Structure formats: structure tokens, C-alpha cells
Amino acid sequence: MSTQANHPTLLIPGPVEFDDEVLQSMAHYSESHVGPSFVTVFGEALSMLRELLITSDPTSQPFVVSGSGTLGWDFVAANLVERGDDVLVLHSGYFGDSFADCFQTYGVNATQLKAPIGSRPQLPEIERMLREKKYAAITITHVDTSTGVLSDVKAVSELVRKVSPDTLMIVDGVCSVGCEEIRFDEWNLDVVLTASQKAIGVPAGLCILMVSGRAIDRFNGRKTPPSSYFASFKNWLPKFRAQVQPYSKAHGSHYAVMQNYEAKKASYFATPSPQLIRALHTSLGQILSVPLEERFAIHKETSQKIKRAITGLGLKQLAERPENQANGMTAIYLPEGVKAPELLPNLLKKGIVFAGGLHKEITTKYIRFGHMGVSVTDPTRRDIDKAIEALKASLAEVGHQQQQEKQ
Numbered sequence: 001m002s003t004q005a006n007h008p009t010l011l012i013p014g015p016v017e018f019d020d021e022v023l024q025s026m027a028h029y030s031e032s033h034v035g036p037s038f039v040t041v042f043g044e045a046l047s048m049l050r051e052l053l054i055t056s057d058p059t060s061q062p063f064v065v066s067g068s069g070t071l072g073w074d075f076v077a078a079n080l081v082e083r084g085d086d087v088l089v090l091h092s093g094y095f096g097d098s099f100a101d102c103f104q105t106y107g108v109n110a111t112q113l114k115a116p117i118g119s120r121p122q123l124p125e126i127e128r129m130l131r132e133k134k135y136a137a138i139t140i141t142h143v144d145t146s147t148g149v150l151s152d153v154k155a156v157s158e159l160v161r162k163v164s165p166d167t168l169m170i171v172d173g174v175c176s177v178g179c180e181e182i183r184f185d186e187w188n189l190d191v192v193l194t195a196s197q198k199a200i201g202v203p204a205g206l207c208i209l210m211v212s213g214r215a216i217d218r219f220n221g222r223k224t225p226p227s228s229y230f231a232s233f234k235n236w237l238p239k240f241r242a243q244v245q246p247y248s249k250a251h252g253s254h255y256a257v258m259q260n261y262e263a264k265k266a267s268y269f270a271t272p273s274p275q276l277i278r279a280l281h282t283s284l285g286q287i288l289s290v291p292l293e294e295r296f297a298i299h300k301e302t303s304q305k306i307k308r309a310i311t312g313l314g315l316k317q318l319a320e321r322p323e324n325q326a327n328g329m330t331a332i333y334l335p336e337g338v339k340a341p342e343l344l345p346n347l348l349k350k351g352i353v354f355a356g357g358l359h360k361e362i363t364t365k366y367i368r369f370g371h372m373g374v375s376v377t378d379p380t381r382r383d384i385d386k387a388i389e390a391l392k393a394s395l396a397e398v399g400h401q402q403q404q405e406k407q
């Protein structure tokens with residue numbers, strides 16, 4: 001039995017429902033961010049992130065920094081590319097536009113390769129773009145939260161390594177880490193950035209990254225200083241690495257905060273949130289207590305059950321093709337005559353919170369159902385079944401009788 005106050009079930013694509021033990025970790029008494037017990041917890045959380053992203057390469061570096069997923073974009077744009085560089089942004093929804101906007105803010109030229117709504121850029125067009133111009137980095141939104149479109153990170157990374165091996169492979173995993181398979185070493189990735197509030201199952205407030213040794217070498221070889229202070233790797237990385245090149249040779253890095261914490265040594269650049277890090281530690285411990293394959297499989301099975309129910313109701317998804325469909329969320333077109341401002345409050349009366357549309361070209365035409373984390377993995381919860389039943393009943397109540405008859 002949950003000890004949480006009665007509340008509507010939050011089934012938006014993040015923040016998600018949280019486990020009691022995770023929330024209780026946040027009620028930990030105040031402690032020093034450089035005290036030995038917190039340093040141990042932080043260090044273990046960083047090591048567990050290596051397990052979650054399946055990397056054993058000692059040159060990859062996990063980061064956990066106060067902020068949200070957006071800060072991950074700033075980390076990439078401020079450190080791994082320089083003013084005037086070209087980056088290729090693979091666009092499968094709203095979050096591609098925003099990542100591109102972030103690059104432009106740093107004077108980096110972002111070229112977007114866009115797919116029709118509900119689809120993703122295809123390998124032959126990506127190959128053509130990579131052969132036409134030298135890109136310092138390519139970005140891919142693993143799951144675009146505005147469309148529920150899943151991208152094939154492994155296949156794109158293989159292509160990049162074959163066609164343009166120096167291009168850094170950057171994955172926006174905000175809506176995928178913890179519910180979609182990611183193999184950092186095996187897939188040859190350079191950055192996976194994410195946030196705490198989705199499939200990682202921790203309240204919002206943490207920006208999480210895994211960065212490859214190759215990406216850190218790129219940072220060390222910069223000709224110009226990073227144009228951020230808080231997000232500069234210089235302030236978070238060790239003073240010296242085997243391959244010290246122009247930028248870090250001249251300026252040095254002052255701190256080695258993340259490496260120190262992982263080695264259980266106190267360190268400081270900017271104050272972390274001990275309570276959020278404790279919640280992360282609890283959640284990662286729970287996630288890793290079952291084989292990751294099982295976690296991904298249960299997200300997939302649940303997603304398929306939801307998608308079958310949606311089809312049964314006569315509804316269509318934005319992502320029509322099965323290979324484009326995310327496993328942690330579903331974006332659903334509203335049937336003719338049904339409006340989100342009527343349907344969503346009706347669902348709320350039944351204790352279910354879904355999200356409205358986000359893609360700017362079709363915002364009012366669809367809704368989003370998030371199915372990540374404990375709502376999917378905790379067998380004592382009935383969140384998903386309740387949501388499907390509520391959706392069916394609410395559609396009927398807002399006048400969508402016809403779809404019910406198709407059942």
C-alpha cells in the first residue's frame with residue numbers, strides 16, 4: 001500500500017508517478033554535501049549510471065548536475081562544439097527544434113533533417129547529408145516526447161561511424177533512458193543526456209549525462225573557451241587526462257568533481273542537492289535490482305497492450321509504423337469532434353492525468369499517454385488498466401459513441 005496522499009494518477013510523459021521509497025529518500029535530514037555519508041551515496045549513484053547505460057569503458061564519464069534535461073543540451077553546445085561548427089540535428093518532433101535553437105544560441109550552425117510528423121529521418125538521407133558536409137556532431141532524439149516517435153540510435157550510430165567517424169554521436173535520451181535499450185559502449189555513443197523525472201523515476205531537478213572519452217578529448221582540444229560558466233566541463237572534469245591538448249593545456253581544469261565523488265572523495269564546484277541525489281540512488285538501486293532486459297521487455301509489453309487498446313478504440317497514433325513507436329509513451333490522435341479541453345478534464349474526474357499535444361503544427365489534435373517507471377513495473381499498481389478503462393469511458397462521455405461500437 002502506498003503511503004502517498006490520494007492523488008490523480010500522473011500518466012503524462014514525465015514527470016511520472018514516483019515510488020514511495022524514492023520519495024521518502026527526499027525526506028532525508030539535512031546533511032553536508034561534502035560529508036562522508038553523502039559522498040558515498042553520490043559516488044554509488046554515479047557508478048550505477050554506468051550500469052544503466054551499459055558502459056564499462058573507464059574513459060566514459062557520468063555527470064549528475066542540478067538542473068533539468070535542457071541543461072544537457074547546454075553542456076553539449078557549450079563544450080563539444082565551437083562557434084561556427086556545423087551540427088546535424090535529426091528531427092522527429094518538437095525537441096529537435098529546441099536542441100537546434102540551443103546550438104544557435106552558442107553560435108553553432110544547426111542543420112535540421114526533418115521527417116514528416118510521426119516518422120523519423122531515414123538512413124539514406126542521413127548518409128547523404130553526412131557525405132555532403134563535415135559535421136562536428138549529430139544529434140538524435142531517442143524518443144521525441146512531442147510525437148512518441150522512437151529513433152534507431154544503434155543503426156544511426158553505425159552509419160555515422162562508417163561515413164563520418166569524427167562526428168560526435170549525441171543522444172537526447174530524456175524520454176528514453178530507463179525504458180528503452182541503450183548500450184553506450186557497444187553502440188559507440190559520445191553523449192547520452194537525460195533528466196531525472198521520466199523513466200529514471202526521480203522528481204525533476206537533475207540533469208544526467210554520460211560522456212565518452214572521445215568527447216572529452218574533443219573538449220580538451222578546443223581552440224576557444226566554453227561560453228558557459230556553470231555548464232563548462234572545465235569546472236566539472238579532472239585537471240588532466242592522458243591526451244591534454246591545446247585548450248586544457250593552456251587553461252587547465254580546476255576541479256574533478258564527478259571523478260572525485262565516484263572515488264568517494266569530497267569535492268565541490270556547485271552545491272548538489274543531497275536529497276535528490278539520495279532519491280536517484282534509491283531509484284537506480286531499484287532499477288538495477290532486476291536485469292535491464294526484463295525492464296525493457298515489460299515496458300515493451302505494456303506499450304503494446306496500450307497500443308492494441310488504442311487501435312481497438314478506433315484511434316490512430318502519430319507514429320503509425322510499429323518500428324517508429326516508443327515504448328514509454330503513446331501519442332494519440334483525437335477522433336473527429338473530440339477536443340482535448342473536454343476529454344482531459346473528463347479523464348481527470350476519473351483520476352487519470354494525460355497530457356495535451358505539444359507538436360506545434362498539430363497541438364490541439366492529439367493527446368499523450370506516458371507509460372514509464374513504476375506505473376509499468378510495479379505489479380501492485382493498476383495504473384495502466386485504470387487509464388485504458390478511463391479513456392474508453394471518457395471518450396463515450398464526450399460523445400465518441402461510434403468508436404465504442406467498434407469494440
Ligand SMILES: Cc1ncc(COP(=O)(O)O)c(C=O)c1O
Pocket residue numbers: 014068069070071095141143144145146172173174175195
Ligand atoms: C526528448 C526531450 N528532450 C529534452 C527535454 C527537456 O528536458 P527538461 O524539460 O527536463 O528540461 C524533454 C522534456 O520533456 C524531452 O522530452
